[in-house]
Amino acid sequence: DEHPDAKQSGCCAPCPIACEAADRPTVDGVRTKGRPVHLNRVERPEYETLAMMGSNLGLTSSLDVMDGNDACNRLGLDTISSGAALSLVCELAERGWLPEAWGTTFAAPFAFGPYAEGDAVTWRFGDPALPPLALAALCRAQPGDGSLFGALHGGAVAFAEVVESLTGHPATRCTAHCKGLDLPAWDPRGKRGNALAYMTANVGASHMRAGYKAPTGLPKDSALDLVPELIESQNAIVVRDSLILCAFAKGASPDDMLAEAWTAITGDEASWADLCARAGVQWDLARAWNVAHWRALGRDAANEDLLSWRLRKEPLPSGVAKGCVSFQDDDDEAACLSAYYRLRGWDASGRPEVKA
Ligand code: SF4
Structure with missing residues (x-):
């Protein structure tokens, strides 16, 4: 004891x-x-793993989460995207939206938990053995081989598109992502400003590209006043990552100390403000790459910034944020995004002016 x-x-x-x-x-x-x-x-699961490979899959024991976590580690899979992919299949099976040819079970690739090798495992929430078995089966399938696992190779977003095209069911509405990157454990329908942070992160819905100093409340109020702080935090995080500093350690390291470290390492007498200004240039360069990529695909930049349907249109069913979506409404969403573009110095369609 x-x-x-x-x-x-x-x-x-x-x-x-x-x-x-x-x-x-x-x-x-x-x-x-x-x-x-x-x-x-495996060590104790990280926060995102606990949520995405745990409660997101209907599991309540941290030991069960560790089995899925361990499978991800051994197979080289991300726990957020794995949790998003497995929960999507479970939800589509529950709704009866999976293609008939795929069925609603898969063969256990090895003996684990109550299953012998070859036993049928049903796609359902709350089965502790499902994550390690499904992830192993996924890694044994060939991408695009026409099977469920062959489609799941592309991740949750691509899988939903395949199911939608095969069945006509609106499976893409069940995904949670921005720019194809699966949402981490922080639902933007429960925190004001979180949606805009996901929408404006150049890599997609990352929880590691922005942060607010104080609790922001619920998105039933507009996040318009948070835009300057959002940009400031994004620039600070670029500096943090460029210094190869742990995200947790950043919170305990004063900005001036980081500038001093930069000077000590490089000999460059830059202030914290100088470093953040350079970070803004880096942010614009990454954005310019994204915009050029979307243009080559015939896509509109502002449209690519939107969250997936469920996060924008399907209110949370319970809890303190019951009834909330990611913004007050579509007008609030557009106003927040416009304010962000303007403060970044981008044009109305979200394109930065990058000087040579
Ligand atoms: S540097 Fe410290 S806070 Fe960061 S991951 Fe390592 S132990 Fe955790």
């Missing part, structure tokens, strides 16, 4: 924050003692 519930074990020495840990879970009502039982599998 003298042991805490979590043991810090895999941290980056000598980091004083020491965020990494391993659980001492309670199994069958008995609290684990000594060495964490799962230590030969």
Whole structure:
């Protein structure tokens, strides 16, 4: 009993924050003692993994999440996108929207949990054995081979497009993404300003490209007043990443200290404001690349910035944000995006002017 519930074990020495840990879970009502039982599998899952490979799949035990986490680690898969892909298949199976030829089960590729090798595993939420079995089956399939797993190789967004084209069911409405990147665990319908952060991150719906200093409330109010802070935080994060500084450590490192570190390393006497101004130029360059890419595909930049349908149009069904979508309405969404373009110095269609 003298042991805490979590043991810090895999941290980056000598980091004083020491965020990494391993659980001492309670199994069958008995609290684990000594060495964490799962230590030969994986450290405690990160936040996004807990949500996307856990509650998102109807799982409630962190040990079950670790099995899916471990499968992702071994197979080289991202836990956010894996959780998004598996939950989409479960939802489409639940709705009866999967192509008939695919059925609603798959053969277990190895014995695991209650399944023997070859047993039928049903696509459903709440089955702890499903993530490791489905991910292993996914990696054994050939991309585009006409099977469910062959389609799932492209990830949730591409999978939904295939299902929609094969069945006519609006499967793409069940996805949650921006620019094809699956949403992390932070639903923009529950936090004001979060949608605009996802929409304006050059890589798509990343939770690592912006941050607000204080709680922002619910998106039933406009995020228009948050746009300057959003841009400031995006530029600061470019500096952070360019310094190869851990995201958690940034919060504990004053801006002036980072500028001092930059000067000590490079000899360049730049202030924090100088570094952020350069970050703005980098942000514009990445945006210009995106815009040129979309233009080559015949796509409109402002349209590419929109979140997927569900996040814009389907209100949250319960909780403190019940009834909210990502913005007040379409007009508020357009006003926030326009304000962002204007403050970045981009034109009305979201194109930056990049000087040679
Ligand atoms: S806060 Fe960052 S540097 Fe510190 S242990 Fe965690 S990941 Fe490593």
